[in-house]
Amino acid sequence: MAPLWFALLARKGQPKWLLRSGGSGRLRSSAAEASGDRHHLIYTPEHFALRASLRKIIDKEINPFVDQWEKEGQFPAHQVFKSLGKAGFLGVNKPTEYGGLGLDFSYSIAVAEELGNIHCGGVPMAIGVQSDMATPALARFGSDELKQQFLAPTIAGDVVACLGVSEPEAGSDVAGIKTKAVRKGDDYVVNGGKMWITSGCQADWMCLLANTSDGPPHRNKSLLCLPMKLPGVHVAKKIDKIGMRSSDTAQIFFEDVRVPSGYLIGEEGMGFTYQMLQFQEERLWAAANILAPLENVIQETIDYTRQRKTFNQPILSNQTVHFRLAELATELELLRSLVYQAVVLYVQGNDVTRLASMAKLKAGRLARELTDSCLQFWGGMGFTNEVLVSRLYRDSRLLSIGAGSDEVMLSIICKYMQILPKK
Numbered sequence: 331m332a333p334l335w336f337a338l339l340a341r342k343g344q345p346k347w348l349l350r351s352g353g354s355g356r357l358r359s360s361a362a363e364a365s366g367d368r369h370h371l372i373y374t375p376e377h378f379a380l381r382a383s384l385r386k387i388i389d390k391e392i393n394p395f396v397d398q399w400e401k402e403g404q405f406p407a408h409q410v411f412k413s414l415g416k417a418g419f420l421g422v423n424k425p426t427e428y429g430g431l432g433l434d435f436s437y438s439i440a441v442a443e444e445l446g447n448i449h450c451g452g453v454p455m456a457i458g459v460q461s462d463m464a465t466p467a468l469a470r471f472g473s474d475e476l477k478q479q480f481l482a483p484t485i486a487g488d489v490v491a492c493l494g495v496s497e498p499e500a501g502s503d504v505a506g507i508k509t510k511a512v513r514k515g516d517d518y519v520v521n522g523g524k525m526w527i528t529s530g531c532q533a534d535w536m537c538l539l540a541n542t543s544d545g546p547p548h549r550n551k552s553l554l555c556l557p558m559k560l561p562g563v564h565v566a567k568k569i570d571k572i573g574m575r576s577s578d579t580a581q582i583f584f585e586d587v588r589v590p591s592g593y594l595i596g597e598e599g600m601g602f603t604y605q606m607l608q609f610q611e612e613r614l615w616a617a618a619n620i621l622a623p624l625e626n627v628i629q630e631t632i633d634y635t636r637q638r639k640t641f642n643q644p645i646l647s648n649q650t651v652h653f654r655l656a657e658l659a660t661e662l663e664l665l666r667s668l669v670y671q672a673v674v675l676y677v678q679g680n681d682v683t684r685l686a687s688m689a690k691l692k693a694g695r696l697a698r699e700l701t702d703s704c705l706q707f708w709g710g711m712g713f714t715n716e717v718l719v720s721r722l723y724r725d726s727r728l729l730s731i732g733a734g735s736d737e738v739m740l741s742i743i744c745k746y747m748q749i750l751p752k753k
């Protein structure tokens with residue numbers, strides 16, 4: 331198969347790859363049919379082609395191993411990322427000079443959606459950290475040298491990236507982080523620690539948010555690329571979690587870690603602003619990534635309750651069951667519309683902080699409600715570790731906590747509505 335990026339970039343001239351698949355018209359209809367023809371609002375034949383190509387990797391190289399990785403409490407990030415990187419999936423909206431596909435953010439959203447077909451939440455989350463959470467600021471504000479050194483190998487899947495924002499004493503309150511990076515000669519000397527770091531046990535570098543001065547909390551922070559093999563970086567422990575089991579989550583300490591000053595992303599003191607921008611992509615990515623799992627849970631619940639009988643009739647025949655499923659499907663479509671609206675506006679260059687926060691809030695809330703309702707209809711089977719619904723019930727619980735809790739999203743929305751009381 332020709333590399334995906336080549337096929338997509340070739341499209342502007344002659345769509346060689348699309349023709350080989352039977353012409354863009356045919357490809358569109360078949361791919362659109364496969365996904366229920368519901369994504370046409372923002373997706374073109376290229377989005378569908380991208381998703382179909384990613385689906386092959388998921389089916390062949392990821393899903394057959396998910397159960398084993400869930401048991402082991404970690405997936406082999408280097409191996410999986412190499413394969414995704416080779417096919418172009420770790421930098422679809424990143425600049426071509428660094429190995430990205432140079433496409434717009436709607437393609438990242440298409441990838442996020444398709445990754446939702448992985449049979450767990452942990453692996454897609456770690457992929458999202460690599461492609462859309464640890465790297466947007468570097469891609470946008472980093473120097474050319476820094477992008478050659480850190481962004482290019484991350485997009486290629488040669489290295490694993492992590493994002494270091496949260497700390498033991500500061501999660502929701504990002505401005506309150508304590509980790510310091512003090513300039514000494516040509517280096518920053520980093521002391522402090524980070525908590526809840528996805529892929530932290532395997533990562534080669536961290537996009538680190540640290541205080542680089544004593545100034546006001548929104549202007550004293552900077553983002554740095556911190557190689558994880560440097561002396562003084564200690565991975566203190568792998569955190570034992572109720573869900574997202576195949577993704578390793580680490581607590582990390584820094585003890586006099588010397589990071590070359592050239593590893594600063596953009597301008598010193600702009601870290602908080604860069605991180606808030608980076609959060610917009612993270613939140614939209616997270617909301618898009620939950621669409622397929624929720625759709626899959628509804629479908630599996632329909633299949634199960636159609637064949638399982640109680641009182642001489644399928645469970646699905648009870649109005650309380652099929653009405654509930656119809657209502658949840660409707661809620662899911664509303665979430666989808668909100669995500670797409672935010673993505674379109676973002677691609678057009680608008681600030682979508684309000685809509686991205688609403689999408690993330692709704693995604694977290696709906697994931698809890700939907701997986702809980704569906705699990706109920708599976709009875710005892712829903713309480714086992716043998717069905718997807720129970721795994722997603724556990725995994726998707728994180729959505730209301732990570733990348734800013736529901737309450738933090740509500741505070742942001744209130745700020746935009748000008749109803750948040752001043753402190």
Ligand SMILES: Cc1cc2nc3c(=O)[nH]c(=O)nc-3n(C[C@H](O)[C@H](O)[C@H](O)COP(=O)(O)OP(=O)(O)OC[C@H]3O[C@@H](n4cnc5c(N)ncnc54)[C@H](O)[C@@H]3O)c2cc1C
Pocket residue numbers: 459492493494495496497498499500501502503525526527528529571574579728731732733734735736737738741
């Ligand atoms: C599996 C997992 C992976 C993660 N991956 C990463 C990662 O890769 N990188 C990273 O930097 N972080 C990561 N996180 C951290 C995550 O972003 C934080 O857990 C989250 O921001 C919440 O912070 P906290 O846990 O410190 O909760 P706290 O800040 O202690 O808040 C606890 C609860 O208090 C409530 N609350 C907080 N503020 C308010 C308020 N203003 N009003 C009302 N209620 C409020 C909320 O209900 C909140 O859930 C991860 C977390 C988990 C669990």
